[in-house]
Amino acid sequence: MAFDPGRVRAIFFDVDGTLSDTDDVYAATVARWLVLLPSRMRADVARRIVLALETPANFAYAVLDRLGWDGAMRWLSARLRRRRVGEAAAARPVVAGVPEMLVALAGRYPLAIVSARGRPMVQDFLERHRLAPWFGAVVTAESCARTKPSPEPLRFAAAMLGVPVEGCVMVGDTTVDMRAARAAGAQAIGVLCGFGVEGELRRSGADAILASTADVGGLLG
Numbered sequence: 056m057a058f059d060p061g062r063v064r065a066i067f068f069d070v071d072g073t074l075s076d077t078d079d080v081y082a083a084t085v086a087r088w089l090v091l092l093p094s095r096m097r098a099d100v101a102r103r104i105v106l107a108l109e110t111p112a113n114f115a116y117a118v119l120d121r122l123g124w125d126g127a128m129r130w131l132s133a134r135l136r137r138r139r140v141g142e143a144a145a146a147r148p149v150v151a152g153v154p155e156m157l158v159a160l161a162g163r164y165p166l167a168i169v170s171a172r173g174r175p176m177v178q179d180f181l182e183r184h185r186l187a188p189w190f191g192a193v194v195t196a197e198s199c200a201r202t203k204p205s206p207e208p209l210r211f212a213a214a215m216l217g218v219p220v221e222g223c224v225m226v227g228d229t230t231v232d233m234r235a236a237r238a239a240g241a242q243a244i245g246v247l248c249g250f251g252v253e254g255e256l257r258r259s260g261a262d263a264i265l266a267s268t269a270d271v272g273g274l275l276g
Contacts, residue, residue: 058242058263060275064222065165067212067241070177072228072249073268074168074186075147149184150248152269157189159272167192167212169225169235171202191216204231206239213241224262226271227251233259244271 068074160166166189170177174195181187192215199207206220213220225236228249236243237260245256248267256264263274 058224058244058274062222062242063164063224063275065167065213065216065218065224066160066271067167067169067209067223067225068268069225069227069229069232070168070170070172070180071147072251073226073232073246074150074153075180076150076248147180149186150268152267154184154186156269156272157186160275161189163275165191165216165218167194167216169194169203169208169212171196171208171231173197204234204238206235209235209239209241213239226268230255230259233261236260244274246270 157166168177168181168190172195174193174197177193177195178187181190181193187193192212194208194212194215196202199205199211201207203209209223209225210220213223216223221240223239224242224244225232225239226244226246227233227236228246228251233243233245233256242262243260245251245253245259245261245264246266246268247253247264248269251264253264265271265274
């Protein structure tokens with residue numbers, strides 16, 4: 056489907072690989088474990104492992120929630136996050152051009168974060184880089200029973216902003232973001248500044264593909 060800027064009433068952004076330049080950090084960590092593989096193969100295999108784990112991890116979290124074990128899981132996750140959050144945020148630079156793009160768009164559209172990351176890490180990233188004022192809603196792993204690729208977080212963000220989800224567009228770098236948008240009836244913009252590969256993003260429902268999140272403003276005219 057072709058992207059229709061006339062439909063857009065609000066914009067949702069993923070964080071990792073979309074606002075923050077962090078996917079390479081995760082892949083590099085995994086690559087260090089792949090010592091049995093030839094060095095030329097490690098980066099590609101590590102990328103595929105990180106992508107493959109994203110959907111099952113979200114699914115597992117949803118199952119724990121349905122079993123009523125989410126309280127214990129969130130307590131453990133919160134303790135682990137408190138230990139990691141400062142170090143992780145410091146290693147998460149903003150994608151070049153993103154702050155300027157957000158300033159320009161915030162005057163025209165309501166903006167929201169829709170991330171599968173925990174709230175402490177997302178909030179710390181936004182505050183460190185002075186991006187928090189531009190977002191009217193921040194939806195994280197704790198916000199809904201299920202995370203992306205479920206449409207639930209997108210619907211929740213739309214309700215917080217007071218707009219129909221069909222009038223929203225999800226900007227993200229993975230197939231999970233595209234699938235969540237498609238399931239919610241929203242449009243989807245895939246960006247290639249994270250883990251995004253154009254063919255994969257298009258097959259998962261992207262209405263447009265951009266080299267960088269910083270280009271979103273230009274697409275919307």
